[in-house]
Amino acid sequence: MIEIVxxxxxxxxxxxxxxxxxxxxxxxxxxxxxxxxxxxxxxxxSAGAYGWMSDRKGYRYETHHPVTGHVFPQIPVCIQQVAVxxxxxxxxxxxxxxxxxxWYDCDSQLGLHQDKTEVSKAPVVSISLGDDCVFIxxxxxxxxxxxxxxxxxxxxxxxxxxHRYIFxxxxxxxxxxxxxxxxLRQPGRINITVRQVYD
Numbered sequence: 001m002i003e004i005v006x007x008x009x010x011x012x013x014x015x016x017x018x019x020x021x022x023x024x025x026x027x028x029x030x031x032x033x034x035x036x037x038x039x040x041x042x043x044x045x046s047a048g049a050y051g052w053m054s055d056r057k058g059y060r061y062e063t064h065h066p067v068t069g070h071v072f073p074q075i076p077v078c079i080q081q082v083a084v085x086x087x088x089x090x091x092x093x094x095x096x097x098x099x100x101x102x103w104y105d106c107d108s109q110l111g112l113h114q115d116k117t118e119v120s121k122a123p124v125v126s127i128s129l130g131d132d133c134v135f136i137x138x139x140x141x142x143x144x145x146x147x148x149x150x151x152x153x154x155x156x157x158x159x160x161x162x163h164r165y166i167f168x169x170x171x172x173x174x175x176x177x178x179x180x181x182x183x184l185r186q187p188g189r190i191n192i193t194v195r196q197v198y199d
Contacts (some may be wrong), residue, residue, distance in 0.1 A: 019078050027045045118197045133174065
């Protein structure tokens with residue numbers, strides 16, 4: 001299943017936004033590169049026991065931030081709670097071990113990919129804050145038919161069961177669509193992706 005489980009209130013979004021800022025204050029955003037050497041078109045960091053890494057060595061999880069050399073900060077309780085409750089709404093179990101925090105500028109994109117670095121079949125929970133994005137949903141093969149949905153600020157998306165490994169991506173960010181009450185400071189989108197790395 002792949003479903004938007006709930007839409008968070010502005011107060012909840014504010015709480016998550018501040019939690020992300022607290023994480024970034026300890027583990028700054030940085031730009032990863034692909035194994036090919038090409039740079040990703042967004043910046044990111046992580047919280048939790050592990051952070052997702054990509055460079056010339058390939059895709060993997062690490063325990064230390066590549067810039068600061070420090071362990072990643074703990075996942076904020078509010079992020080854990082939203083993710084676990086979203087998974088439980090579909091009777092799915094999730095033990096959050098990492099929360100990827102991705103910042104998309106207005107010209108950022110994320111190509112089609114599968115979330116398969118984890119050694120776990122637990123669902124992936126994606127939380128959107130800020131500007132809307134056009135999210136691409138495919139199938140288990142890169143060549144499968146694709147559709148677009150628009151994710152708005154406060155959307156909590158669960159990818160589980162048969163949709164755990166589908167191809168997906170971010171086609172574009174729609175500038176100036178964030179709720180004014182969020183006070184995002186600059187146009188863009190924050191995506192918090194909560195995963196269980198190991199069963």
